[in-house]
Amino acid sequence: MSEHDNTELALVDALDHLLDRGVVIAGEAVISIGGVDLLYLGLNVVLANVDALVRVKDRDR
């Protein structure tokens, strides 16, 4: 996995924690971008052991 990919992964994880973590003070805002509800994205796509991800990418080529 490249440094760029790692940076992207870190950013996505940070955004996930921002959107899906933290004490809820007064209700929950539903945040969406381009009609896609981010709170429901869950960011499961970034569940990645680096080596496993590379293998998946290689396999899919």
Place this chain on the structure above:
Amino acid sequence: MKSIAIGVHLRSEDIEPLAAATPAGALFVSAVPVPEDQSLSDRDLLVRISGVRAALLERATFIAIRYGFAFRSAAEAEAKCAQYAAKWKKLLEEHRHRVELTLRVAAAGSARPQRRDFQSGAEFLRALHSSARSARVDDAFRAAVEELIAPLCVKSHWAPRDEKSIELCGLIERSRLPNLSRAGQALKARCPHVPFLLSAPWPLEVFTDADHE
């Protein structure tokens, strides 16, 4: 202008000048002021606040407020936080030198329920909840985590995140983060077939819940 809250802190100097510090009783709320008509879903704003949040955590541990809470006066912020203030102050003093970690692992479980298969929203939500609770993690991986990661934590527990993943949440001394990094590498070497994401440091959130105290 409105202020988008980021976290609750013990001291104003833990916040300024990275963000605005708004007094809330004996505590301080960090926030980023934005124009009243600024959309909370603006991508650049999300990235900016995420960056401020990370910088604040470098300074000192705080209690994270979930994105979306905006206030327009110090009185409003204090009023909204008043019922939690005493508990939060105690937690912040107790865990000042600690941060949270999360280790997410892909889970084996039932398929995500589809809304069209249920007549009512309530039935769908129950099925969704049940599906998430049924998520399981590979036994060997779990044992490796218990051996390598959990002992580094002051407290830790497993929690189903959704139907596709399970998460170990931990509270760890900041001074042990280098050990955590090494433990993560060891875990990857021992279980190369299991996709996981180990990340830290994070502000206090899971361990502000009395159920996990």
